Amino acid sequence: MAALTPEELKNLRKSFQEKNQSCFILGASGETGKELLAEILRQQVFSKVTLIGRRKLDLEGPLYASVTQEVVDFEKLDDSAASFQGHAVGFCCLGTTRAKAGADGFVRVDRDYIEHSAKLAKAGGCHHFVLQSTKGADNSSGFLYLRVKGEAEARVEAVGFERCSIFRPAVLLCDRQESRPTEWIARKFLGLVALVSPTAMSVPTVTVARAMVNHVVMPGKEGQKAEVLENAAIHALGQMK
Ligand SMILES: NC(=O)c1ccc[n+]([C@@H]2O[C@H](COP(=O)([O-])OP(=O)(O)OC[C@H]3O[C@@H](n4cnc5c(N)ncnc54)[C@H](OP(=O)(O)O)[C@@H]3O)[C@@H](O)[C@H]2O)c1
Numbered sequence: 001m002a003a004l005t006p007e008e009l010k011n012l013r014k015s016f017q018e019k020n021q022s023c024f025i026l027g028a029s030g031e032t033g034k035e036l037l038a039e040i041l042r043q044q045v046f047s048k049v050t051l052i053g054r055r056k057l058d059l060e061g062p063l064y065a066s067v068t069q070e071v072v073d074f075e076k077l078d079d080s081a082a083s084f085q086g087h088a089v090g091f092c093c094l095g096t097t098r099a100k101a102g103a104d105g106f107v108r109v110d111r112d113y114i115e116h117s118a119k120l121a122k123a124g125g126c127h128h129f130v131l132q133s134t135k136g137a138d139n140s141s142g143f144l145y146l147r148v149k150g151e152a153e154a155r156v157e158a159v160g161f162e163r164c165s166i167f168r169p170a171v172l173l174c175d176r177q178e179s180r181p182t183e184w185i186a187r188k189f190l191g192l193v194a195l196v197s198p199t200a201m202s203v204p205t206v207t208v209a210r211a212m213v214n215h216v217v218m219p220g221k222e223g224q225k226a227e228v229l230e231n232a233a234i235h236a237l238g239q240m241k
Contacts, residue, residue, distance in 0.1 A: 003236065003239075003240065004218075004240060006240075006241070009214065009217075009240055012217045012218055013043060013045055013217050016045050016216070016217040017044060017045050019088075020047040021046055021047065021087075021088035021089065022046060022047065022048040022049070022050065022086055022087045022088060022089075023040070023046045023048075023049055023050070023087055023088065023089040023090065023091060023216075024049070024050040024051070024052050024083075024084065024087045024089075024090050024091070024121070024126075025037060025040075025049065025050070025051050025052070025090075025091045025092075025093065026052050026053070026090070026091065026092045026093065026094045026114075026117055027053070027092065027093035027094040027095065027132075028051040028053060028057065028093070029053055029055065029057055030093055030094075030095070031172060031174045031176055031205045032093040032132055032172065032174075032205045032208050032209060033091075033093035035174075035205045035206045035208070035209035036091055036093060036208075036209040036212055036213070037049065037051070037067070038209070039206075039209040039210050039212075039213045040213055041063060041064070041066070041067075043213055045213060045216070045217055046066070046089070047066060048066050048068065049066055049067045049068070050067075050068045050069070050070055050083065050087060051067060051068070051069045051070065052070045052072055052080075052083050052084070052117070053069070053070075053071065053072070054071065054072065054073070054074060055071060056069050056071050057069065070083035074109070074113045074116075077113070077116045077117065077120060078120070080120075081120050081123070081124070083120075084117070084120040084121045084123070084124040084126070085124040085125065086124060086125055087121065087124065087125070087126050088125075088126065088127060088128065089126065089127075089128045089129075089130065089216055090117075090118070090121040090126045090128070090129045090130065091130045091132075091212060092114055092117065092118070092129070092130065092131045092132060092156075093132045094109060094110070094113060094114055094117075094132075095109065095110050095132070096109040096110060098144065098145070103144060106144070106145075106148065107144075107148050110148050110149065110152055111148050111151050111152040111155065114131065114152045114155075114156060115152065115155040115156065115159075118131075118155070118156045118159045118161075119159055122159050122160065122161060126161065127161060127162040127163060128161060128162065128163040128164070128165070128216060128220075129156060129159070129161045129163075129164050129165070130165045130167065130212055130215070130216065131152070131153065131156050131164070131165070131166050131167065132167050132169070132208070132212075133149050133150075133152065133153050133166050133167060133168050134146070134149045134168055134169065134170075135168050135169060135170040135230065135231055136149075136168075137149035137150040137152075137153055137166075137168055138150040139151045139153070139154050153166050157225070157226045161225070162220075162225075163220040163225065163227075164225055164226045164227070165215060165216075165226070165227045165228075165229065166226060166227070166228045166229065167208060167211070167212065167229050167234060168228060168229065168230050168231065168234075169203045169208050169231055169234055170200070170201050170202050170203055170231040171183075171186060171187065171190050171201060171202040171203075172202070172203065172204070172205050172208070173187055173190065173191060173194070173202050173203065173204040173205065174204065174205040174206075187202070190202040198235065199231060199232045199235040200231075201231075203231055203234055203235060203238070204238075206238075207234065207235060207238030207239075208234055208238065209238075210237070210238040210240075210241070211229070211233075211234045211235075211236075211237035211238035214237050214238070214240050215229070215237055
């Protein structure tokens with residue numbers, strides 16, 4: 001994708017903003033999700049933002065005036081169908097780990113909750129679904145993580161959104177609150193690799209978030225329903241301020 005000039009991007013943001021659209025975020029309490037919320041509020045491209053999650057976040061003050069929170073039980077998601085009504089765009093940064101949730105729990109969150117949410121979003125009028133997947137996602141992989149991520153992508157694509165965007169970031173760089181020792185060591189190492197080759201093996205969560213927001217204000221590609229953004233493309237999009 002050719003880089004836009006700051007002026008072109010500014011104009012796209014302005015015309016998107018004038019549509020007064022609503023979006024929802026799944027996973028706004030997570031590392032990418034919270035950067036995404038901050039970027040959406042910074043750019044003010046949506047008139048309303050709904051956070052759909054399993055717990056209420058402490059968001060006080062005028063900065064959050066356009067934010068609504070919906071606390072849902074992901075095991076009984078149909079009971080919360082109304083939370084998915086009326087959003088033009090849906091962002092999904094949901095996910096857990098096998099270490100945290102066990103193999104079955106990981107499949108449940110990273111594939112089934114996402115598929116169910118996507119279906120409710122489509123029924124509620126969402127036309128653009130943005131899914132945070134991962135580098136190497138592949139529904140025929142022998143690795144559970146990559147296979148489940150690939151299955152989630154395929155299932156979301158099959159829901160039939162007017163526009164569906166799949167982000168495949170490499171290792172996420174952030175100051176993670178939660179202790180994940182192996183990831184912490186990898187992140188330190190990759191932070192050094194990133195000094196030499198910034199787009200190869202990692203990407204800061206703030207870059208992913210900015211790339212997502214920049215992406216939604218740009219028109220979709222003609223005749224291409226699912227757009228897959230690999231790590232280098234995410235870096236390129238996320239550089240545009
Ligand atoms: N870590 C990496 O380097 C990496 C690399 C590429 C792609 N990814 C993928 O990118 C996505 C976002 O990653 P991240 O690190 O930003 O996420 P994160 O910080 O782990 O946050 C995950 C989000 O999912 C929610 N969640 C987890 N388990 C849940 C459950 N059982 N029910 C309801 N909500 C649940 C969390 O809510 P709570 O706050 O309530 O727990 C949180 O909002 C994930 O799909 C991940 O697999 C990660």
